[in-house]
Amino acid sequence: MSSDDWKRQAAEHALNYVKDGMRLGLGTGSTAAKFVDLLGGKVRDGLKVVCVPTSETTRLHAASLNIPLATLDQYGSLDLTIDGADEVDEELRLIKGGGGALLREKIVAVASERVVIIADISKRVDVLGRFPLPLEVVPFGLSATRRLVAALAGDCGCEGEVKVRVGADGAPFMTDNGNHILDCAFGVIDDPEALDDALKLVPGVVESGLFLGIADVGIIAGPKGIEVLTGIESDFDEEI
Incomplete structure (x- = not known):
């Protein structure tokens, strides 16, 4: 399988955290785009959500799939954000911003009750910093x-x-x-x-693109399947 396949697997797993009626933050980047594609299919099938995109690229993508959109100012807080990362370590510390949307991504993430990070195995590191x-x-x-x-x-x-x-x-x-x-x-x-x-x-x-103590769950897909990481301070229920 390719990294593209693993990105899709992680995005599919993240869909399990999405419930009808949720206010969602939509991340930016190639893995987040996989999630937006899958979410669009769920919306087409009747899922009721409203979403806040973290970039103009994501906004246009979601709009093309008829995903209901809003601004953060309209809601103030969100139930859940699904986003990717450029690096993820064991403690769910992240480097983000490869797509240039780190400021909006952090604003949306911090305004969310829960944050789920999706990535393929190439983004998993022991020590942050390999990615600029x-x-x-x-x-x-x-x-x-x-x-x-x-x-x-x-x-x-x-x-x-x-x-x-x-x-x-x-x-x-x-x-x-x-x-x-x-x-x-x-x-x-x-x-x-x-x-x-x-x-x-x-x-x-x-x-900065350092996201520390923000992510609750990391979903990492690779040749051995799905690895789920939980943040040290997270009280996110892993049961889905």
Whole structure:
């Protein structure tokens, strides 16, 4: 089986957490897109849900499947968010933001009663950092922000290239919020909590792709089947 098949398996398993009448957050990325496809089929068959997308890409995808959509301002809180991740460790700490939607993804996740992460086995790591850590940053003072990020990360033992993400046109990538992304190739992040605290001291950093203590359940699909991880502080009932 391919990683595409495993992504679909994880998305199928996540559907078991979705109940009629729920307010759902819809993530962004290739694995989250598999879930949106499956959810669209359930809605077509009569499932009643209303969903808040975490990006314009996800909004257009969900709308094309006639999934009922709303904004977070309309509801304030959600029952459940299903999203992917670029890395997942044993403690359900995540790196997210490869698709450039990390700010909205974090806002929606924190506004949700429960968060389920779906991923294929390639995203499972022992230590975060192999995938470059994305940071959403404001365009103003970009070079100064980049230098301060590198300096404070170095104080936390994280060293590596910090570069501005560029789009297909060669210009700096622009998020749905009008910001840029710094991709930080640290290789290993031994203390994600300390790094996250340090990055919050940088005025130009809007949000980091470290999702710590946010996910309740991780569904990892691979050649040995489905692995379900539960967050240390989660009280999510694993029975589905």
